[in-house]
Amino acid sequence: xxxxxxxGEKIEDxxxxxxxxxxxxxxxxxxxxxxQRGKRAFLLGILFEIVLILLCYLLPESWLQVEVRNFxxxxxxxxxxxxxxxxxxxxxxxxxxxxxxxFTVMASVWGFLICLVMGLVKWGLARFxxxxxxxxxxxxxxxxxxxxxxxxxxxxxxxxxxxxxTASPEVKSAVEGNTxxxxxxxxxxxxxxxxxxxxxxxxxxxxxxxxxxARGQTESEMARVLHFNPAETNLPAVFGALGARxxxxxxxxxxxxxxxxxxxxxxxxxxxxxxxxxVRTSYRAEARQVDFIxxxxxxxxxxxxxxxxxxxxxxxxxxxxxxxxxxxxxxxCDAIYFKGKWHLPFKVSDTKPAPFHVTTNKTVTAQMMYQTxxxxxxxxxxxxxxxxxxxxxxxxxSMIILxxxxxxxxxxxxxxxxxxxxxxxxxxxxxxxxxxLDQVNPHETWVGLPRFTTTRGFDLTKELTSxxxxxxxxDRADFSGMxxxxxxxxxxxxxxxxxxxxxxxxxxxxxxLNMVTMAGRANSFVxxxxxxxxxxxxxxxxxxxLGRIVDPTK
Numbered sequence: 001x002x003x004x005x006x007x008g009e010k011i012e013d014x015x016x017x018x019x020x021x022x023x024x025x026x027x028x029x030x031x032x033x034x035x036q037r038g039k040r041a042f043l044l045g046i047l048f049e050i051v052l053i054l055l056c057y058l059l060p061e062s063w064l065q066v067e068v069r070n071f072x073x074x075x076x077x078x079x080x081x082x083x084x085x086x087x088x089x090x091x092x093x094x095x096x097x098x099x100x101x102x103f104t105v106m107a108s109v110w111g112f113l114i115c116l117v118m119g120l121v122k123w124g125l126a127r128f129x130x131x132x133x134x135x136x137x138x139x140x141x142x143x144x145x146x147x148x149x150x151x152x153x154x155x156x157x158x159x160x161x162x163x164x165x166t167a168s169p170e171v172k173s174a175v176e177g178n179t180x181x182x183x184x185x186x187x188x189x190x191x192x193x194x195x196x197x198x199x200x201x202x203x204x205x206x207x208x209x210x211x212x213x214a215r216g217q218t219e220s221e222m223a224r225v226l227h228f229n230p231a232e233t234n235l236p237a238v239f240g241a242l243g244a245r246x247x248x249x250x251x252x253x254x255x256x257x258x259x260x261x262x263x264x265x266x267x268x269x270x271x272x273x274x275x276x277x278x279v280r281t282s283y284r285a286e287a288r289q290v291d292f293i294x295x296x297x298x299x300x301x302x303x304x305x306x307x308x309x310x311x312x313x314x315x316x317x318x319x320x321x322x323x324x325x326x327x328x329x330x331x332x333c334d335a336i337y338f339k340g341k342w343h344l345p346f347k348v349s350d351t352k353p354a355p356f357h358v359t360t361n362k363t364v365t366a367q368m369m370y371q372t373x374x375x376x377x378x379x380x381x382x383x384x385x386x387x388x389x390x391x392x393x394x395x396x397x398s399m400i401i402l403x404x405x406x407x408x409x410x411x412x413x414x415x416x417x418x419x420x421x422x423x424x425x426x427x428x429x430x431x432x433x434x435x436x437l438d439q440v441n442p443h444e445t446w447v448g449l450p451r452f453t454t455t456r457g458f459d460l461t462k463e464l465t466s467x468x469x470x471x472x473x474x475d476r477a478d479f480s481g482m483x484x485x486x487x488x489x490x491x492x493x494x495x496x497x498x499x500x501x502x503x504x505x506x507x508x509x510x511x512x513l514n515m516v517t518m519a520g521r522a523n524s525f526v527x528x529x530x531x532x533x534x535x536x537x538x539x540x541x542x543x544x545x546l547g548r549i550v551d552p553t554k
Contacts, residue, residue, distance in 0.1 A: 045111025117146045163396055165539030174238040175541045177227030178204045180427045182543050188463040190422050194554055197456045197547030199336045199497045206261050206334040208235055209283040213275050213482035221469040236282035243284050249396045255340040258311050261285035264331040266292050269483050292328035299324055303333055311337045318496045328491040335496050340392035344373045356450055357529045358551045366450040366552045374442040377525055380433055385421055387437045388525045402532040418530040448526035450552035457496035
């Protein structure tokens with residue numbers, strides 16, 4: 001409250017003139033009105049900072065959460081950079097002081113901006129003949145609008161440049177091993193019908209975590225299958241670095257990359273503290289005890305609920321009913337969910353129904369996305385496969401399409417060109433093809449890609465055994481690095497993956513079948529028959545996903 005210097009009327013603080021005589025308050029250097037305004041602005045700054053922090057942690061996994069986190073990082077980056085440069089916050093006390101100081105500074109900044117905007121609004125509203133209450137409402141509304149506009153401007157002008165990453169020799173060696181393992185596993189899974197999709201990165205992380213507790217013959221077999229050279233590679237440090245990079249890519253770009261890795265052990269067995277610490281710090285995973293012997297169904301429900309929570313409900317029912325028995329002792333479970341925004345999005349209005357040749361005798365109608373833009377496109381030396389790179393937002397991640405030339409398929413093969421491509425899909429050939437693709441410059445290309453969504457789940461025990469690590473799944477297993485005994489063995493290796501590829505927009509309704517031709521187009525890449533695709537981190541070369549699409553409508 002303040003007192004009118006002319007008539008003595010008591011006036012509330014939100015009014016800047018007397019309602020009775022229109023007199024203004026006396027303004028002095030120590031005016032309580034200015035102090036009150038400063039306090040109000042600072043409190044509004046505190047409220048805005050708290051709301052921003054809560055939104056970062058409480059919003060569900062979505063593009064909006066990524067954008068809010070990106071805005072938080074952009075606005076707080078100078079403070080974070082200063083703390084890192086001067087090595088502040090390395091102990092608990094200094095960390096608390098840094099957090100309090102950063103919070104106070106940002107609250108002051110937000111308060112100053114809010115006060116500045118509201119001052120400008122007040123100046124503008126003074127020219128309109130409206131009531132004080134209406135002016136107050138308009139000031140706060142306009143202030144909120146300006147803050148939202150500031151957020152939009154910062155996010156819209158943020159350059160989408162790849163995050164620098166220099167792979168050490170150890171990282172390069174591990175990535176090459178992951179690629180070789182990915183292709184070995186693909187060759188085992190390719191006999192399964194229809195579409196195929198899995199995450200070599202997630203599976204390798206889960207198996208490497210288990211490998212940390214393996215000893216003797218079990219350790220040697222796992223190293224051979226995973227293509228590791230333990231004498232030259234510090235695997236926990238390598239996978240810790242790769243995991244940190246994946247988190248960094250998600251924080252700074254509009255993608256969702258959710259992984260869930262875990263070990264589930266019979267509750268009678270206790271992991272050592274050293275193994276638990278290694279799993280949690282280097283592999284960002286959890287090790288939990290359940291009762292497979294007496295409550296196998298409850299254990300299945302607990303694992304399914306855990307994975308559903310970790311992937312924000314995108315992956316459900318990893319474990320099937322009755323999959324566990326009273327003989328189950330140790331289960332590896334990993335799940336991964338990815339959804340990316342294209343660096344060059346497709347227009348929904350350009351998506352049309354088009355034929356997709358599943359086999360030489362079967363054609364389905366797929367929703368085909370089209371656009372003309374600058375893409376990298378290459379062809380193998382024998383012209384049997386074409387490659388196309390489609391970058392995601394930020395260009396750190398890319399989808400690589402491997403499309404076989406249909407004329408190279410034998411006439412008695414149903415799937416056009418795919419068996420020939422799968423036979424040639426070796427680590428050496430893939431490295432040559434990707435190197436050639438990386439070396440070309442983007443050029444204008446007309447691209448047609450089917451829209452598809454695929455979820456696949458596997459128990460990889462049989463495939464891993466046939467690859468050369470049978471002792472891990474039987475009584476000869478030695479995982480004494482986990483619990484100090486040789487009583488543990490792996491019962492199941494469960495993997496489930498989900499991928500969605502669309503225009504990054506709503507679905508377009510289609511009524512007629514448009515037969516699209518390529519006449520008159522010098523550079524075109526239309527994916528209208530079965531193909532192989534992979535999603536990789538361009539910085540490290542890690543293959544995050546690998547799969548094939550035989551029928552995009554399934």
